[in-house]
């Protein structure tokens with residue numbers, strides 16, 4: 001017998017079988033600067049300027065509302081997009097792409113300092129200002 005599933009019974013229907021999943025797929029999308037309508041198998045869906053137009057696995061476009069895009073997706077950067085940069089302090093090529101919070105960057109490097117600095121030189125600059133960098137404050141984005 002087919003079961004009707006809705007938000008009121010779905011928790012109980014999956015009792016003790018719920019697991020967490022994270023989507024592994026990459027989605028290609030661009031933010032529309034125009035209102036639009038997309039004719040899909042399920043009918044016509046409408047989107048407005050600021051919403052996103054994504055492609056499914058078969059190349060069919062579908063809309064993603066901007067709030068959903070912000071909540072569910074983060075931009076994925078291919079390693080090809082990164083080029084090793086030269087540390088302005090020690091002159092070595094950087095092969096680690098990393099980031100820290102804007103607040104920590106400002107404390108250590110100063111506001112509006114956009115210079116490329118390697119992690120070692122950043123740690124040294126922090127130490128010189130008696131700022132301790134904790135490992136969890138540094139996010140490694142890529143090794144290139």
Ligand SMILES: [Zn+2]
Pocket residue numbers: 087088089090091092117118119120121122
């Ligand atoms: Zn350096």
